[in-house]
Amino acid sequence: MTLRSRSDWLKHPRWWALLTLGLALGYALVTALQLSHWGQLPITAAWLLTARALRWGVPSRHAPAKGWPWSLVPLIFWGVYVYLADSFGIVDLGAVLFHLQAGISEHGGGERTIVAILYTLAMLPVLAAFTWLVRHDRRWRLLERLLALVLLATNPLLYGIGQRSAAIVAEEGAWLDQRYVAPVILEAPASPPNLLVIYLESLERTYADRERFGDVYAPLGALGDQGVVFEGVRQVDNTGWTMAGMIASQCGVPLMPAGLLHDSQLEPLEQVVPGVSCLGDLLAGQGYSLTYMGGASKRFAGKGKFYAGHGFSRILGRDDLAPRLTTPDELNSWGLYDDDLYALTVEEIRRLEAKDRPWGLVNLSLATHPPYGYPPEKCRQYQGAFDGTDILYSVECSARMAHDLVKRLAGDGLLKNTLVVLASDHLSMRVSAWEQLTASPRHNTFMLLGNDLAPRRIKVEASTMDVLPTVLEAMGFVIDWHRAGLGVSLLSNEPTLIEQHGLQTLNDQLKRETALHERLWQGFDIGGMAPDDASRTPWLPPETPPAKAAE
Structure with a gap:
């Protein structure tokens, strides 16, 4: 040629x-x-x-x-x-x-x-x-x-x-709804503990594998040695993004979008899952003062509407918190860096402690938000320069800051009679360590500290929907059959839905569920059931629940 x-x-x-x-x-x-x-x-x-x-x-x-x-x-x-x-x-x-x-x-x-x-x-x-x-x-x-x-x-x-x-148009779309147990507190402890929930954005427990990720998870591991660590918390469909993860862990249900069941399926939401009771509703009913704090905008993805509609009296996001910073312009593209958020969190807990009533505070971090994370300048003192893409740098930074926050609060005497919950909101989305993360089954972070819980590790096949009843029982509340929503307390011997039916079965049922979907968005009048479905078969507890393995 x-x-x-x-x-x-x-x-x-x-x-x-x-x-x-x-x-x-x-x-x-x-x-x-x-x-x-x-x-x-x-x-x-x-x-x-x-x-x-x-x-x-x-x-x-x-x-x-x-x-x-x-x-x-x-x-x-x-x-x-x-x-x-x-x-x-x-x-x-x-x-x-x-x-x-x-x-x-x-x-x-x-x-x-x-x-x-x-x-x-x-x-x-x-x-x-x-x-x-x-x-x-x-x-x-x-x-x-x-x-x-x-x-x-x-x-x-x-x-x-x-x-x-x-x-x-499916004839049978109530499999999950028949297993739903409306969250009810039957009995409260004499001195209800305070509650601090720290959601660690995308910081899944999979990072604890030292062979794949080194010591990036070590600061959280050190905290876990002092509390109850749950190994095996999986991710069900419709719980894999921030709002869905928070709703799964606070309401015991997957976030099934309102769209496709309503004529106004793409109109702006006025409420978020108004048909179910969640952690905030239950604690507000017990006299708790509740605050949500997050570095990002509370208007994004309906966070503000969710917390306002479920018992929280103070909802603080980027617009509320940024003016309180010494340098208000030092923000990332989402909002506050976690070191600034945590400093304001300490101030908020001091304010809550001054009140003569139990309190609850839910906190959402940003440092490990995909695809690269947003580690604050403070982490460079320990880890050196950030290359702008390595998510493991952000994971180590986030784990260290969460560790230091808990230690600071405990050292200042602000965690007396308080249950601390550390949990990933969901599994990570695509990041620089994606191939390592997806090389084996993945699990969410979930650990409990304080409130006289004996340190131990519990291996279980569970989901983030089991967080709600577990937290309630860890706080000393008595709930119906150790269950709330679709979850079961992992401190009990009751089997989870994943243990009974498997993760794939739950995901398959989610694709055809209609009754639970309607419950989330419309509410029901007759004992938690739809008015036209009062004869639905009630949920029955299992006869022979398997024991969970504890170490």
């Missing part, structure tokens, strides 16, 4: 179009299947070799067609899915629907907005290349409508929408 012929080959739009499509196909497959990005090269090469062998796009005597391919819209949907999968690791349709309703205008992570723009721009040459191929190759033009249907049917995002739509 002469130099000129090679130049002509490079200038021909056929190979540029095929190369663009091959690169897009390779990237989509390695992202959707969570393969190594090196896998993109052989996929692209296989595509080009196939295109050469079958002579795709070879110029013909016929004039190119002028119509637009039917597959352009399905390709755009696939582009949206690949962006979500690349950004978050696992695409949760529930999270997408909920955030559309609850509000995303005051989100942080501006870098993801830039990435979204880049993805949009990258889709333009892909759509142009596909259009060129269909117009110039009659074989592709004949099969293109069938391809459009295949692309729609195989898109996991659209498949999830189809499953949820089918659930609306």
Whole structure:
């Protein structure tokens, strides 16, 4: 081949179009299947070799067609899915629907907005290349409508929408609702303890594996040695983002979005899961003074509406806390750095301690928020410089700050008669350590400190929905059958739903559940049951619960 012929080959739009499509196909497959990005090269090469062998796009005597391919819209949907999968690791349709309703205008992570723009721009040459191929190759033009249907049917995002739509007309959609136990406090301790809940953003217990992650989890491990550590807390579907994780652990239910069961499915929410009682409702009924504090905006994802509607009298987010900083402008893209948030948390606990009533405070960190985390400058004193991408740096920083916060509060005498809960709000989304995290089953952080609990480790197959009854019993409250919502106290011998039925069964039932969905968003009038469903079979306790293994 002469130099000129090679130049002509490079200038021909056929190979540029095929190369663009091959690169897009390779990237989509390695992202959707969570393969190594090196896998993109052989996929692209296989595509080009196939295109050469079958002579795709070879110029013909016929004039190119002028119509637009039917597959352009399905390709755009696939582009949206690949962006979500690349950004978050696992695409949760529930999270997408909920955030559309609850509000995303005051989100942080501006870098993801830039990435979204880049993805949009990258889709333009892909759509142009596909259009060129269909117009110039009659074989592709004949099969293109069938391809459009295949692309729609195989898109996991659209498949999830189809499953949820089918659930609306399912005859049996009350499997989970029949196992729901309305949270009720039957008896309170003589001196109810205070409660401090520290949610550690995405800081799952999986990081405790020293072989994969070194000592990044060690500060939390040191705290766990002084309390009760639960090993084996899994993540059920619809509990894998911040609001869903907090609702699962405080209400004992998954966050099933209001959309798809209501005509106004994408209108802004006025309330968040108003149909169920949660931790705040129960404690407010016992006379507790309740505060929520988080570094991000309380308007993002309905956090403020959730806490205001479930017993909390003070809800403090970025707009409330930033003016109280010595340097109010020192914020990350989400809000306050955790060292500043924790300093204000100490002040709030001092205020609560001055009151003559029990208190509860829920705190949400930001330092390990995907994809890279937001470690404050303070951590550089111990860990050196942050490279801007290593999530393990942020994990170690967050663990250290949580450890130091608890130690400071205890040293100042602010944790007397107080139960401290440390928990990850959910498992991490896609981060720099994604391949190591997904190499084995993953578990959430959940540990209890104080209130005279004997230090120990409890191995159990559980979910974050079991946190609510466990916390209530750890505080000394007596609850019905050791259960609340879909959870069971992990301090009892009652089996969890995962132990009884398995994680996959729960996730399968979530896809077809309708009754529990309606309960969350509409409320019920007759003993916690729907007015038209008062004859529903009540939940019955198991006869022979297996004992949990304690070490």
